[in-house]
Amino acid sequence: MIDMENWGLTPQLVAEAEAAGAYLGRVVSQYRDCCRVVTRKGMMNADVSGKFRFAVKRLSEYPAVGDFVLLDRSDDQSGNGVIQQVLPRRSAVIRKAAGTGQAEQVVAANLDLVFICMSLNDDFNLRRLERYLGMVWDSGATPVVVLTKADLCVDLAERMAQLETVAFGVDVVVTSSFAEEGYQAVRRYLGRGRSIALIGSSGVGKSTLLNRLLGREFMATQEIRQDDKGRHTTTNRQMLSLPDGGVIIDTPGMRELGLEGADLAKTFSDIDVLAKECRFSDCGHGREPGCAVRRAIEQGRLPEERLLSYQKLQKEAKYQGLNAKQIEAEKLAVMFADVGGMKNARRLIQEQAKNRRRF
Known part of the structure; x- marks a missing residue:
């Protein structure tokens, strides 16, 4: 029998399954046509029911790694199981699917912690870290934040000082691929019933970290390239049980990180605090008089690159889910904001659209 409580099962989830008269499982890996699911009786393959597929409106509503699902059976001895329902997620890491479309992709669901892995070599990138944190x-x-490859870092103190300007209220752990004791600090986050995911760019050492936590060579690791960039190892998301308790989800390196949503208030709390001191409540931190954010930049208390990153992510989050015409309308509204306000600009755009339809 599988210890499902170690896989994150709670009394509330059990009660929901019993009320529905169904079996309970958790998705451990996801493929194009089916899922691999763990139940009390072991691992099994499962397909989405036709009714479920018909009712789905968005890609993100399909089962994802980490989801708890209701099934028609507890094993696949007589064929693949059928997923009837995805239970509500208590957390979900979501990004815009790679490419130009607006589809959202669930990276992993029902997580307690997310290890954001970033190497201390030339891949160290504060702007990318801001996106991950958001x-x-x-x-x-x-x-x-799990900093990897400390053995390749020339000036660790400098890197840590830079990190302090970005990772507010976030634990930071430093590891080295050559030192076993370097991973002990990571182990204190593990525990029975706890669900953790590893995210980060390709080649930052996620597979090495995973092997250390599993206590065995589960993932093949590849040598770093001559240009100091890592090689891509993981190709699909999968959930694994840890010997120290709990489960961990390994994810492929993200070549693109389109944000479907971002909590910028927490990620950029320093800018939010400064903005409260601006003369105008709707200050855009550009040329407005009395801008506390610009003053902090001029005084060297805030890097200008951080403000630019904040503004870029704001625009990205604002335009998420809009089609090309809607994005154009929003941009026009901003352009006309100084001569009548955004509401008036949007009203003008709507009136123009109505007039075009009349003719």
Whole structure:
């Protein structure tokens, strides 16, 4: 029998399954046509029911790794199980699917912690970390920054000082691929029933970290390239049981990180605090008089790159889910904001559209 409580099962989930008269499982890996699910009786393959598929409106509503699902059976001895329902997620890391479309992709669901892995070599990137932090805070899980490849870092103190300007209220752990004791600090976050995910760019050392936590060579690791960039190892998301308790989800390196949602208030809390001191409540932190944010930049208390990153992510989050025409309308509204306000600009756009339809 599988210890499902170690896989995150709670009395509330059990009660929901009993009320529905169904079996309960958790998705451990996801493929194009089916899922691999763990139940009390073991691992099994499961397909989405036709009724479920018909009712789905968005890609993100399909089962994802980490989801708890209701099934028509507890094993697949007589064929694949059928997923009847995905139970409500208490947290979900979501990004915009790679490409130009607006579809959202669930990276992992029902997480307690997310280890944001970033190497201390030339892949160290504060702007990318801001995007990851915004995505994780928005998910409902708690981020932990795991710095890898400390053995390749020339000036660790400098890196840590830079990190302090970005990772407010976030635990930071430093690890080295050559030192076993370097991973002990990570182990204190593990525990029975706790669900954790690893995210980060390709080649930052997620597979090495996973092998250390599993106590065995589960994932093949690849040598770093001559240009100091890592090689891509993981190709699909999967959930694994940890010997120290709990489960961990390994994810492929994200070549693109389109934000479906981001909690910028937590990620950029320093800018939010400064903005409260601006003369105008709707200050855009550009040329407005009395801007406390611009003053902090001029005084060297805030890097200008951080404000630019904040503004870029604001625009990205604002335009998420809009089609090309809607994005154009929003941009026009901003352009006309100084001569009548955004509401008037939107009203003008709507009136123009009505007039075009008349003719």
